[in-house]
Amino acid sequence: MSADNCLFQFQQQDLGYGASPVLHELTLKIHQGERVALLGKSGTGKSTLLRSMRELRASEVAWCPQQPGLVPVLSAFHNIYMGRLARYSAWYNLANLIRPQARPRAEIGELADQLGLQDQLWQPAERLSGGQQSRVSLGRALYQQKTIFIGDEPVSALDERQADALLQLLCARHQTLVLALHNIEQALTHCTRIIGLRAGRVVLDAPAQSLNAGELSDLYQTT
Numbered sequence: 001m002s003a004d005n006c007l008f009q010f011q012q013q014d015l016g017y018g019a020s021p022v023l024h025e026l027t028l029k030i031h032q033g034e035r036v037a038l039l040g041k042s043g044t045g046k047s048t049l050l051r052s053m054r055e056l057r058a059s060e061v062a063w064c065p066q067q068p069g070l071v072p073v074l075s076a077f078h079n080i081y082m083g084r085l086a087r088y089s090a091w092y093n094l095a096n097l098i099r100p101q102a103r104p105r106a107e108i109g110e111l112a113d114q115l116g117l118q119d120q121l122w123q124p125a126e127r128l129s130g131g132q133q134s135r136v137s138l139g140r141a142l143y144q145q146k147t148i149f150i151g152d153e154p155v156s157a158l159d160e161r162q163a164d165a166l167l168q169l170l171c172a173r174h175q176t177l178v179l180a181l182h183n184i185e186q187a188l189t190h191c192t193r194i195i196g197l198r199a200g201r202v203v204l205d206a207p208a209q210s211l212n213a214g215e216l217s218d219l220y221q222t223t
């Protein structure tokens with residue numbers, strides 16, 4: 001799979017759940033260094049494709065799911081720290097749960113500044129707004145420090161300015177990104193390649209610089 005820097009490859013594959021495929025005869029390659037936006041109407045299979053990619057390279061992928069999936073009673077700090085739970089011993093994790101250590105405090109404090117969460121860092125997740133929770137979820141994925149970022153609508157709960165700033169941050173911190181997005185302008189601005197899905201099939205796959213917003217809006221037409 002890596003002869004030509006290919007990270008993900010599907011060859012005439014059906015992807016889905018049980019016996020019912022969502023994506024049909026998918027043929028697709030994604031290479032190291034690409035910033036890919038998946039566009040398409042709700043239910044066309046973007047999440048299904050992202051999940052399959054994540055499974056292919058689980059240990060190399062920073063994963064940001066569509067639902068934040070935070071632990072409600074734990075602080076923003078602790079939820080972000082969870083991005084590295086698997087990297088440390090149970091004792092170190094327990095110590096950080098009770099009394100966060102200097103190093104993670106510094107690292108997560110810096111991330112919180114970048115995410116605009118400095119004032120919410122010690123608030124339980126259940127007391128955060130939807131946008132704040134989604135930034136904590138982004139922080140947890142960033143804290144994993146992986147080279148590949150896979151995000152399922154990672155900025156859809158944020159206002160335009162915040163979304164642009166955080167997409168820039170994600171791009172700066174990861175070599176390869178695959179993002180399901182609903183905002184065409186964001187896809188054109190931050191990604192190098194656009195893949196359009198319709199009814200479980202790839203109907204468009206082109207460099208972002210060769211496309212315009214009008215062409216992409218066709219993906220959202222009802223017929």
Ligand SMILES: Nc1ncnc2c1ncn2[C@@H]1O[C@H](COP(=O)(O)OP(=O)(O)OP(=O)(O)O)[C@@H](O)[C@H]1O
Pocket residue numbers: 017022040041042043044045046047048049066180
């Ligand atoms: N766990 C599941 N089991 C069975 N079917 C599922 C499951 N998850 C999604 N599906 C079905 O797969 C299809 C594609 O869903 P998917 O979540 O991949 O779409 P999407 O393009 O990401 O949509 P959205 O933009 O709304 O998130 C839908 O018809 C959905 O009902």
